[in-house]
Amino acid sequence: MPHASATTSSHLLKKDHLKGFLRKLAKEYRLVAPVRNRHNDVLFTVIDDLDAAEIELGEPPQNSLKQFFLPQQERLYSYTNTPDGYDFRPTQTTIPPTVYFGVHPCDLSAVLYMDVVFSRRQRDPFYLRRRQGSVLIGVNCNSPAPNCFCNATGSGPFLEMGSDLQLTDLGDRFLVEIGRAPGHALIEHWQGFFSPSGDKDSAARYQAFLEARGRFSRQVHVEQAIRQLEAGTVPEQVWEELSLRCQDCGGCAYLCPTCTCFTISDQQLDATSGQRLRSWDACTFGGFTAMTGGHNPVQAKTSAIRQRFLHKLRDDVRQNGRPSCVGCGRCVSVCFGGTDIVRFVERACQGSL
Amino acid sequence: MPQPSTDIYLPRQAKVEQIEVENSQISTFVLAFCDRSDNDAFRYQPGQFMLVSMPHCGEAPISISSPPTRPGNIHLSVRQAGKLTTAMHGLRVGDTIGLRGPYGRPFPMEQLEGKDLLFVAGGIGLAPLRAVVNTCLDQRDRFGALTVLYGSRTPSDIAFQSDLGLWRKQGMDCRLTVDAAEPGWDGAVGLVTSLLAGLKPELSRSIALICGPPLMFRAVLGKLAAMGFSDEQVLTTMERHMKCGVGICRHCHMDGKLACVDGPVFSLAELRRLKIMELDG
Numbered sequence: 001m002p003h004a005s006a007t008t009s010s011h012l013l014k015k016d017h018l019k020g021f022l023r024k025l026a027k028e029y030r031l032v033a034p035v036r037n038r039h040n041d042v043l044f045t046v047i048d049d050l051d052a053a054e055i056e057l058g059e060p061p062q063n064s065l066k067q068f069f070l071p072q073q074e075r076l077y078s079y080t081n082t083p084d085g086y087d088f089r090p091t092q093t094t095i096p097p098t099v100y101f102g103v104h105p106c107d108l109s110a111v112l113y114m115d116v117v118f119s120r121r122q123r124d125p126f127y128l129r130r131r132q133g134s135v136l137i138g139v140n141c142n143s144p145a146p147n148c149f150c151n152a153t154g155s156g157p158f159l160e161m162g163s164d165l166q167l168t169d170l171g172d173r174f175l176v177e178i179g180r181a182p183g184h185a186l187i188e189h190w191q192g193f194f195s196p197s198g199d200k201d202s203a204a205r206y207q208a209f210l211e212a213r214g215r216f217s218r219q220v221h222v223e224q225a226i227r228q229l230e231a232g233t234v235p236e237q238v239w240e241e242l243s244l245r246c247q248d249c250g251g252c253a254y255l256c257p258t259c260t261c262f263t264i265s266d267q268q269l270d271a272t273s274g275q276r277l278r279s280w281d282a283c284t285f286g287g288f289t290a291m292t293g294g295h296n297p298v299q300a301k302t303s304a305i306r307q308r309f310l311h312k313l314r315d316d317v318r319q320n321g322r323p324s325c326v327g328c329g330r331c332v333s334v335c336f337g338g339t340d341i342v343r344f345v346e347r348a349c350q351g352s353l
Numbered sequence: 354m355p356q357p358s359t360d361i362y363l364p365r366q367a368k369v370e371q372i373e374v375e376n377s378q379i380s381t382f383v384l385a386f387c388d389r390s391d392n393d394a395f396r397y398q399p400g401q402f403m404l405v406s407m408p409h410c411g412e413a414p415i416s417i418s419s420p421p422t423r424p425g426n427i428h429l430s431v432r433q434a435g436k437l438t439t440a441m442h443g444l445r446v447g448d449t450i451g452l453r454g455p456y457g458r459p460f461p462m463e464q465l466e467g468k469d470l471l472f473v474a475g476g477i478g479l480a481p482l483r484a485v486v487n488t489c490l491d492q493r494d495r496f497g498a499l500t501v502l503y504g505s506r507t508p509s510d511i512a513f514q515s516d517l518g519l520w521r522k523q524g525m526d527c528r529l530t531v532d533a534a535e536p537g538w539d540g541a542v543g544l545v546t547s548l549l550a551g552l553k554p555e556l557s558r559s560i561a562l563i564c565g566p567p568l569m570f571r572a573v574l575g576k577l578a579a580m581g582f583s584d585e586q587v588l589t590t591m592e593r594h595m596k597c598g599v600g601i602c603r604h605c606h607m608d609g610k611l612a613c614v615d616g617p618v619f620s621l622a623e624l625r626r627l628k629i630m631e632l633d634g
Contacts, residue, residue, distance in 0.1 A: 076362055079451075081408035085387065086449040088364055088406075121600040121614060122361045261603045264362070264596045268409040276362075276411075281602070288604060291594050292413075292435030295567075297607075297630040307606055315609045 011187060011194040012201060013167070013174045019050065021193045025099050025186070026050055029135065032068060033101040034061040044068070044100075057102045057139050057169065060148070060328065064107045064257030065100055069114060069130045072254070073279040076126060076264070080273045088276070097133040103163065105156035106148075106328035108138045110257030112162050113316075113324050117260050126278070135182050138163035139174075140205075142212050147329030149220040149342065155326040157212040168205045175205050218342065222313070225345040226323060229314040234348045236302075242339040242347065243304040246284055252331035252340060253282035258312070258324045261288075283307040309344050361599055364406040364451030365391055369444050370426065375512035379477055380442060381418060381430040387449065397421055398459030399484035400590055400618040403429065404598045406451025410437040414595045416481040416617070417455065422491035427452070430480035430513075456598040457617050460485050460562065460588060468560045469497040471552070473573050475504040475545055475565030479513050481590050481617075482564055486516075490523055497558060501527040504545030504569065508538040545569060546576045556581045563589045567631050574621065574632075587621035591631070 013021060025031060026047065035045040036054040042061045047053045077088040103111075111131075118127035141150070141157040150156030159166060164183030167174040175197055178184050187194055228234050253259040263281040268274040281288060284304050290296040298307070316324040331340040371383035386392040402416040413435070419428030433442045444450065462485075470489065472482045482501075489496045501520065505511040508531050517527050528548045530541035541548060545565070561582055563573050570589065577587055593605035593612035600614035608627040610616065624632060 079408070081449075085366055086406070086408060086451055087366065088451065090360060090363060117601060123359075124601060125360050126362075260601075262596070263602065263604070264411060266409050266411045274409050281604075283603065283606070289594050289606070291592065292438070297593065299630070310609065311603070311606070318609070 009178055010197045010202070011176045011178075012197045013176050013194055015172055015174065017193045018174070021190060022055075022101065023050055024190050024193075025101075028097070029099040030096040031099050031101060032065075034059075055102060058143055060104055060106070060141075060145050062255075062330070064255070064328065064330070065103065065111055066114070066257050066260075068098070068100070069111070069127055069134075070118075070260060070262070070280070073277055074126060075275045076278050077276045078273065079266075079276060082272050093129070095130050095133070097135070099135045099137060101137045102167075103136055103138045104141050104328075105138065105159040106141075106150045106326040107257050108136060108159060108162050109150075109153075109155035109326045110328075111136065113258050113320070113326070114260055116320060135186070136163045136179075137165045137167065137183070138179075139167045139169065140208070140212070142169055142208055142215075144212065144216050145329060146217050147332040147342070148216060148327060149218050149222070149329060150327035151213060151216050152220045152222040153323055153325050153327035157216075158209045168208055170201065170204045170208065173201075175201050220327070220342050220345050221349045222323060222325065222327070222345055225309075225348045226313050226317055228348050229310060230317070238344075238347045239306050240302045242344060243300070243302055243306070245337040246305050246339045247337040248285060248304070249336075250282035250285060251334040251336075252308070253284065254280055255330040255334050257328060257330070258326060283311070305339055305344070309341065309348075312341070313345075362453070362597070364404070364412075364453045366449050367427070367452045369446050369448045369450065372444065372446060373515070375430065375514070376510050378434075378510075379430060379432045379480075379512045381428050382441065382444065382450075383419075384427045384429065384450070384452065385425065386452070392425065395424070395427070395455075397455035398462065399488050400459035400481055401455035401457045402481075402598075402617060403427065403452050403454035404456065404595070405429065405437065405441070406453075407437050407440040410440050412451075412453075412596070412598075413437045414456070414593075414598065414613070416484070416590065418480040418483045420484050420487035420491055422488050428484075430477065430483065432477040454598065456613055458615065460590075460618050462488065465489075465560055466495050467497060468558050469555055470499050471554060471559060471561045472499070472501045472503075473545060473549070473561060473563045473565070474501070475569040476506070476510070477512070478564035478566070478569075479503055480564075482562055483513060483516060485562060486520065486525075490520070490525075493523075499525045500552065500554075501525060502530075502545050502548040502552075503527065504530050504532070504548075504565070506532045508535045508540070544572060546572045549573070549576045549580065552580075554580070556586075559586060561587045563587065570631055584622035584625055585620055589619060589621065589624070590617045591619060591624075592617070 031047045033055050034042050036056045042056045042059050044061050075091045079088045118124040163179045166177045261281045286300045289298045312325045313323050332342050366387040367384045373381040402414045404412045405415050415429045418430040534542045591612050595605045596602040598613050605612035
């Protein structure tokens with residue numbers, strides 16, 4: 001009854017079968033997963049040799065999936081400027097269909113947010129070209145890291161929807177839930193790897209969820225900060241203090257899975273040609289809003305970090321009904337000025353809890 | 354407004370057909386898309402802007418200074434200020450530039466119908482308002498009295514002189530002032546706000562349209578409020594650093610709004626709800 005098992009909503013994948021399943025996937029897709037490298041860092045990596053790759057699902061990767069859909073720098077066009085004219089040629093890049101495996105709920109939520117950013121007002125062809133044909137296989141998070149607070153941003157530790165397949169680690173096996181149609185197709189195509197799940201597996205998933213929920217070491221009052229921002233009751237002093245301490249390094253924005261602000265610039269190659277580049281940018285940089293002639297509507301000393309938190313915790317809540325901080329904690333780990341989003345939430349809420 | 358091209362960042366080639374020197378720093382570039390069908394299909398409203406590409410200079414937002422009632426050309430009046438605009442001032446007739454757009458929320462022309470319009474501008478700020486003035490003049494019976502108050506640094510800095518001459522010929526009340534007089538100048542000297550003192554607008558049917566540097570903007574707002582203008586009766590167009598022009602890159606953020614898609618045209622009532630440098634100082 002193979003068909004019957006393929007239409008139920010959840011399945012089991014024994015851990016012994018994981019590599020076999022991934023090997024099959026890798027034949028038809030480019031495979032990206034969190035891999036522990038020889039420096040002991042876990043990074044989302046394009047896997048060329050599955051046997052040599054140490055896939056790590058228990059530890060959040062240092063990078064997110066952002067770079068795969070919005071590269072740190074990409075060429076939009078090459079241009080020539082000759083007596084015949086000033087001509088732009090689009091960059092033709094072929095993006096292989098890719099399976100992103102082992103995506104934690106925070107990073108998955110971030111991709112869903114980026115989908116909105118790059119298609120709500122206008123369809124961004126460069127983002128969508130990379131995003132189309134991608135398959136997202138999520139893994140629920142059993143072991144939040146010390147700086148994690150996705151429980152406070154509504155983006156983890158477990159997700160009910162958003163991925164194509166959603167895995168939960170149940171010890172010797174994964175519970176596999178079907179999210180969207182591409183996930184259904186994968187199960188159907190390689191049904192030999194999967195077996196039906198039962199009530200005790202669902203119960204084990206729930207137990208794992210309860211345990212994960214209890215493992216957060218931080219309590220971050222994101223909802224309270226959102227209310228304060230909407231009410232405009234965050235004291236000016238908080239903005240000024242944190243702005244002064246911001247070291248303008250951009251680390252938070254670069255590591256953030258939902259920071260999608262970019263700049264566009266030209267790079268001259270020779271007298272008659274060049275390329276137009278799109279690169280990551282950060283609203284905390286002093287030059288982000290500076291206009292020709294030095295006029296800048298944002299006062300760096302008092303407001304450098306204002307836009308960052310207003311955008312994530314107020315403007316995106318207004319726009320999408322939820323904050324665009326996914327609680328991954330990366331900015332907390334990287335910020336040496338002590339102006340990360342958790343510090344902001346703490347300072348904003350001081351005295352109001 | 355639907356985009357003719359599916360690649361939202363791809364500039365289209367446009368040719369410089371004519372260059373009108375407005376003053377030592379400002380020129381008006383008369384442009385047409387090289388592809389005739391692009392030119393025929395081009396539609397916009399006063400207050401919208403284009404993103405201009407110059408070789409090796411990236412892009413900059415420039416508001417359209419010609420009225421949609423005169424199709425066939427796009428006028429961009431540009432002050433020489435940075436790398437890209439300096440390169441533009443090196444353009445000659447026949448040269449090619451890159452253009453994409455039009456972008457942004459325009460002036461609400463329907464709401465302006467039947468109203469007396471008071472234009473207050475400083476320097477290059479007259480460029481976007483020029484598109485509105487000429488639209489009104491081309492449909493003269495749809496609008497009430499038209500008044501232009503224009504401030505310049507010195508008499509030789511007064512730009513758009515040929516427009517001002519034509520506007521006066523058509524019965525418009527155009528008043529000029531300069532910050533510093535030069536020999537031969539017998540006109541007003543002082544801030545553009547001083548020109549407001551001599552006006553007696555019919556408040557019930559007046560709208561003020563302002564564009565100029567932040568200091569002038571704040572001074573004019575104060576004076577208009579004292580004259581009895583409500584925040585809903587004051588419109589302006591905001592200048593911000595921009596990259597994408599379509600509401601994605603966020604360089605033009607204004608306390609939750611984006612100048613490129615929520616503006617650049619705003620009513621003062623809308624701006625009062627935002628914490629922005631132009632109002633807060």
